[in-house]
Each structure stands twice: as C-alpha cells, then as structure tokens.
Amino acid sequence: MSASRFIKCVTVGDGAVGKTCMLISYTSNTFPTDYVPTVFDNFSANVVVDGNTVNLGLWDTAGQEDYNRLRPLSYRGADVFLLAFSLISKASYENVSKKWIPELKHYAPGVPIILVGTKLDLRDDKQFFVDHPGAVPITSAQGEELRKQIGAPYYIECSSKTQLVLSSLQLFLECTITCKILTEFHAPLICRTSRVFSTQQ
Numbered sequence: 001m002s003a004s005r006f007i008k009c010v011t012v013g014d015g016a017v018g019k020t021c022m023l024i025s026y027t028s029n030t031f032p033t034d035y036v037p038t039v040f041d042n043f044s045a046n047v048v049v050d051g052n053t054v055n056l057g058l059w060d061t062a063g064q065e066d067y068n069r070l071r072p073l074s075y076r077g078a079d080v081f082l083l084a085f086s087l088i089s090k091a092s093y094e095n096v097s098k099k100w101i102p103e104l105k106h107y108a109p110g111v112p113i114i115l116v117g118t119k120l121d122l123r124d125d126k127q128f129f130v131d132h133p134g135a136v137p138i139t140s141a142q143g144e145e146l147r148k149q150i151g152a153p154y155y156i157e158c159s160s161k162t163q164l165v166l167s168s169l170q171l172f173l174e175c176t177i178t179c180k181i182l183t184e185f186h187a188p189l190i191c192r193t194s195r196v197f198s199t200q201q
Contacts (some may be wrong), residue, residue, distance in 0.1 A: 008057045008077050012100055013084035014064035014092040018160055020117035022084065023058050025160035049132045072107040080112050083150075087117045087157060088128065090136040093146065101150050115152040122157035 011019045020041065027045045043058040059078075061071050083100055085092040096115070102114065122128045123137045140157065147155035 005052065006055045006057060007079045009060065009080050010059040010061060010074055010078045011082040011084060012061055012071075012104065013063055013116075014086070014089070014095050014099075017063065017084050017086040017089065017092045019063070019082075019084050021160040022082075022116070022118060022158065023060055027058065032148050060144060072103070075104070075108045075111075078108055080114060081108070082116050083113050083152070084118050085138070086119050087123045087138045087143075088119050088132075088135050090138065093138050093142070096146060097150055104129045113150070113152040115143070115147050115150065115155040117155070117157040119159065119161075121161050132192050166186045 011023060011029055015017055025045045027043045041060040043060065045056045045057050045058065047054050059074050061067070061074055069178050081104060083096060083104070104111070117138060117140075129137070143155050143157060
C-alpha cells in the first residue's frame with residue numbers, strides 16, 4: 001500500500017473557540033495572533049502511517065449561525081470530525097450536545113468524532129479570569145463526561161498557542177487514517193490506540 005490516499009477531516013464547533021488556530025498550528029507550527037471569522041477554508045497535511053503516505057484534508061468551517069445552511073455542504077464525504085469547544089467557555093461546551101451533535105447526526109450519521117477542548121493554556125491562567133469575570137473553566141473531568149454523553153470514542157485537550165498535547169491530536173488522526181486504510185483494503189480492522197487527555201485541572 002504505497003499509493004497516497006485522501007482522508008477528509010472536518011472541524012466543527014462554535015465560532016471563536018480556536019478551530020482555525022488549531023489547524024494552522026497543527027499543519028504549520030505557527031500561531032495566528034489575529035482573529036478573523038472563518039467562512040470556509042481548507043488545509044492539507046501529508047502523514048505517513050505504517051508506510052502509507054496519506055493526504056489529510058482538513059476542512060475548517062464557520063460556527064456562526066449565519067452559516068447554518070451553508071456549513072453542512074462541507075460534511076459530505078467526511079471520514080472524521082473534530083468537534084471543538086473552548087475550555088474557557090461554558091456556552092461552547094454546552095453547545096456540543098445542544099447544537100453540534102444533533103447537526104452531525106442529521107447530516108453525517110455514523111462518522112466518528114474526536115472531541116477537542118481548546119485553549120488549554122488559558123484554563124489555568126488566573127489573570128485571564130480576572131480580566132474576564134464571566135468566563136468559566138471546563139475541567140478534564142467535565143470534558144470526559146461530555147465525551148461519554150455524546151458517544152465520542154476520543155477526547156483530548158490542547159493549546160494551539162503552546163502546542164501542548166497537539167501530538168495527541170496527531171495520534172488520533174493517524175489512528176483514524178489507519179482504520180480507514182484497513183477498511184478500504186478489506187483487511188481485519190485492528191486499530192490499537194489509547195484514549196489520551198490532559199490531566200491538568
């Protein structure tokens with residue numbers, strides 16, 4: 001299996017939770033400092049898994065309500081979703097089950113989901129919560145409980161700014177890629193990995 005294969009990964013979640021920053025950090029090792037709301041954007045990364053070169057297509061989507069009708073067009077053919085919420089935003093955490101899971105089940109039933117908590121670097125930043133008194137931190141335990149609630153196989157936490165735990169994101173993407181390749185070649189589906197999430201509180 002030396003031929004390059006394509007895997008489509010689509011990110012979803014509320015606006016301003018850090019989806020675009022996560023993808024840029026993952027693909028280019030840089031962190032954008034200015035926030036510009038995404039309409040739709042695509043990123044690409046080549047990953048080698050068990051000797052196979054895989055082109056990972058990363059689709060960035062807009063979380064704002066203005067794009068509710070347009071956004072699902074990008075779901076067609078998705079192999080995996082990255083469902084993101086901010087670890088410093090209770091609203092984005094609650095919208096995972098209220099808004100995003102119903103939307104994904106309607107438009108893309110059966111597609112695996114990786115639940116991702118973003119902005120990990122700010123959760124323990126005391127000054128941030130002094131400056132933003134309405135912000136509520138989401139703990140790892142709450143994230144894990146949400147994972148169980150929505151039936152996602154994986155939950156990870158990451159910081160795009162510090163690149164903390166982004167290696168775990170790559171682990172799960174590679175696991176998904178491996179499973180996809182095995183399925184396409186009708187081989188026994190054996191995908192070994194461990195569910196990893198940050199234990200920082």
